[in-house]
Amino acid sequence: MSRSERPPLRVLPTTxxxxxxxxxxxxxxxxxxxxMQGDKDYAGATPSWVIxxxxxxxxxxxxxxxxPFCGSGTTIDVCRSxxxxxxxxxxxxxxxxxLKADARKxxxxxxSVDFVFMDPPYSTHIDYSDDPGCIGKLDAGGDDGGRAYYAAMTKAIAEGHRVLKNRRYFALYVSDSWKKKKGAPAGSGAGTFMPIGFELFAIMRKHFVPVDIITVVRQNQKLDKxxxxxTAVEENFYLRGFNYLFIMKKVDDVVQGVGAHGTTPSRPSR
Ligand SMILES: C[S@@+](CC[C@H](N)C(=O)[O-])C[C@H]1O[C@@H](n2cnc3c(N)ncnc32)[C@H](O)[C@@H]1O
Structure with missing residues (x-):
């Protein structure tokens, strides 16, 4: 069945x-x-209009x-368009x-590049591949306190910074996560919350100047089906209703206070 063409995209004015x-x-x-950009049947695909x-x-x-985490190729298709x-x-x-490569290397x-976009695994909620290097095998709420996951993401973010030209932009799309505690009684809401967005923001802040933070609302009809x-109401947990989109800028030619010192350089123009 044919459908009518979707209206053209417009640059959005708010966060x-x-x-x-x-x-x-x-x-x-x-x-x-x-x-279509990327693959509509690929679990974990980035909404192409975000890119x-x-x-x-x-x-x-x-x-x-x-x-560096190209998945079903959404970024490639958006770039072509x-x-x-x-x-x-x-x-x-x-x-x-x-191309096959580890995002950490x-x-x-x-x-050498002007823009880096990444939508990495958010802990272990999707089984992407059997590759032992898959960051989606590392539990951000695991017994190690998420150390292995955040160490891997620290390397991937540092690699994004390395390849990016100065005064160019880096964006990371991510969601927090929550998992039910094994054996918890129904309705207790007992589980582990993983504030992945804030943790990755703190890691990025060591390399970049924040430009803005966007909230992307998720409209997942599969949840209804x-x-x-x-279940979320009955069992007293929240479904993820939004993703963070962190937009950062590489500014290596200005002495920075890097967050911890509480000073941020004024945002230089390109
Ligand atoms: C959230 S998906 C990316 C979705 C993609 N943006 C799209 O629209 O299809 C995360 C991807 O990261 C990949 N991945 C996991 N660990 C990786 C690593 N160490 N280096 C490169 N890719 C990795 C997975 O194979 C998966 O395809």
Missing amino acids: LWEYPSQHYDWRDAEGRLHT WQLLMRYTRETDRVVD LGRPVKGFDLAPRRPDI LPLEDQ NNWRK
Whole structure:
């Protein structure tokens, strides 16, 4: 069945981002309609319009974009729709245009790219691959207090900083997480909350100047189908209703107080 074309995207004016679908429609130079970026059946795919919004504000046409956790290739497809040169890496590449690499050790020169976008695993909630290096195997609420997960993410963020040119932008899309305590009585709400967003923000702050924090509202219809909303109320836990989108800037030519000292340099222009 044919459907009507979705309206063109517009750059959003506020820090609360919401869009009714995961993907957007666009037409290429030959007039062909493209209705999907990445793979709609891939668990954990980034909403493509989120990446579109970022590229419209923080890149220009010739800017080189990199996604070290490329998954189903959403960033690559969004870059194609906007004419940005792009490289996507993943430990478990699903398409030939995604290169196999660990986000902690990218095959890229220092300061060689203009924008880094990452949507990493948020603890262990999705089984991405059997690769032992998969960060999705590390529990942010595990017995080690999440040390292994945050150590891995510290390396991936530092690598993003290494490959990024000075005065260019870095964005990280992430959600907090919660897991029920094993054997907890129904309705007790006993479990472990993992404030992954704030923890990763603190790690990024050591390398970057914060530009802004966006709340991206999640409209997951699968939750309704699987009765999850009802269960969350009955069992006294929260479903994740939003993702953070942290936007940072590499500013290595200004002496920074780096958070802990409470001073932030004024935001320099490009
Ligand atoms: C949330 S998904 C990314 C989704 C992607 N942005 C998309 O729209 O399809 C996280 C990805 O990180 C990958 N991954 C996990 N550990 C990794 C590592 N150490 N280096 C590179 N990729 C890794 C997983 O294989 C998975 O594809």
